Amino acid sequence: MCLAYPYKIVEVRDEWTAVAEVQGVKTEVALHLLPEKVKEGDWVLVHVGFAIKKLSEEEAQESLRYWDEILRLTQPNME
Numbered sequence: 001m002c003l004a005y006p007y008k009i010v011e012v013r014d015e016w017t018a019v020a021e022v023q024g025v026k027t028e029v030a031l032h033l034l035p036e037k038v039k040e041g042d043w044v045l046v047h048v049g050f051a052i053k054k055l056s057e058e059e060a061q062e063s064l065r066y067w068d069e070i071l072r073l074t075q076p077n078m079e
Helices: 057-074
Strands: 005-012 017-022 025-030 043-047 050-055
Touching: 005 025, 005 057, 025 043, 025 050, 043 057, 050 057
Parallel strands: none
Antiparallel strands: 005 017, 005 043, 017 025, 043 050
């Protein structure tokens, strides 16, 4: 099973790397596995540092809501 988290591209450094951000956390991601190019503002799913799929903003927001719900259900003291 693969777990991936949506991130928004905030800087494209070169053909193979970008900086992505979600909830104030920035990280460098590898773009090697994406069949298409990304630009600033695009959303991608990130798994172990690799962007594996482009998402629409709606898909990304829906995924973030699911992750928040999982966290809420597994960490009841987080509220």
